[in-house]
Amino acid sequence: MGCLGALLFLLGGLGALAQTCEITEVDSTLVERLGQRLLPWMDRLSPEQLNPSIYVGLRLSSLQAGAKEAHYLHSLKLSYQQSLLSNDNSDSEAKPSMGQLALYLLALRANCEFVGGRKGGRLVSQLKRFLEDEKGAIGHNHQGHPHTSYYQYGLGILALCVHQKRVHDSVVGKLLYAVEYEQHLQQDHFPVDTLAMAGLAFSCLELSNLNPNQRNRITVALGRVQEKILKAQTPEGHFGNVYSTPLALQLLMASLRPTVELGTACLKAKAALLASLQHKAFQNPLMISQLLPILNQKSYVDLISPHCQAPRVLLEPATETPSQTQVPELIHVTLKVSSIFPSYRHSVSVPVGSSLEDVLKKAQEHSRFRYGTQASLSGPYLTSVMGKKAGEREFWQLLRAPDTPLLQGIADYRPRDGEAVELRLVGR
Ligand code: B12
16 A cells, blocks of 8 residues: 555656646757857857847856857947947937847846846836837727737837836737737737747736736736647647747746646657757757757746856857868759749759758849848848838748748758749738
């Protein structure tokens, strides 16, 4: 009986474990290899290449980059404070967006700093103003859209929350409404990422109790977010797609709603993620920065009270294996644009392993094809094709013909021989 009791106790314990979202015992060499891919990006210190998300991801991971890390934060501070606090509006293009300012505030918190003083106060006011403007754009009857996105709206609330800065109930109310009624989020191209970000903001508000009047609505909305994300799990185990899975897991890890379904779904997602890691799906630094925290069982909500003294393994630069100099094999890729008149179709030959961006460059050199990009935290974002700029509620979508949207941007996607890629102007 004693033995049976102990067995039941053990099984009960295991059952309880399986009810929370845990990604433990991931091979540390796999994690280190991911971290190593961030190191070269930490040497890029120009304003367009600085990326606060990289800093946040690293600080919430089990890894550290030594002196590089402090230097990177210093560069972030110089660049963000200079452009945000200067009164010079002439260069407004270069000013960080609402989401970038929010990520910068998360980076400060990841270093255990609270925004303070006159300068810090101005940053907080700016972020609050951004959110108020977005609230106005959504409108009283919720018929409008934020100029940026609900993703950035959630990120803004989250950043203020981890600094224990309160936003007005009406600001939080717009995000609650979007989750409650969903018509806006249904049109979203990446609903899981947006829901996860909204959920991370709600989790922070729930834990910090900054908007007590909305406590019940926040709790109900969190349950809904969790349910929606679990429903979005694919047969392989990803939530939404492979690249939404890190943020989705961050939200699920922060969850205070243990269920067997949650535990099982996370185990399945872990297996799917590990398989994607083996296939080298995570090359983009922004994606790696969203993934590293969950491999250390952390989420952005942990920035409420980060553990800055926690031991982390020092990253060593990867040792390069010298590439053999062979005549590169050529592949043929067809580039199509039907959203303009006359439509465009052209076959380009590029060395095997070239990115879609290489294909676009080659097409521009050798045909009437033209394109324009803008730097973003995810890499170069395609803004115009054949002189046609995407409008405020449009974007140039990348597809593998006939109709499969690509899961990577122009710098990361590597087409195969014989593939046709379409650039299509669509609404967002
Ligand atoms: C909102 C969003 C969009 C919006 C952006 C417009 C807007 N006004 O917000 C729309 C719907 C237009 C969009 C388009 C695309 N997106 Co998108 N997007 C996002 C999302 C949900 C949030 C981005 C954000 O605001 N970040 C915060 C701010 C502070 O950072 P930022 O760099 O300043 O933000 C800008 C860039 O992120 C840029 N952007 C948005 N998506 C992408 C994708 C790539 C590859 C690049 C280079 C830039 C870029 O638009 C943002 C606003 O200006 C992320 C989710 C995530 N997990 O990160 C996916 C995400 C970044 N997008 C993704 C993808 C694949 C795309 C597309 C390539 C899809 C396609 N097949 O066409 C296109 C980009 C094509 C192009 N023209 O280059 C993937 C990238 C995965 C990866 N391997 O890197 C993500 C992670 C979604 C996912 N789970 O698959 N996206």
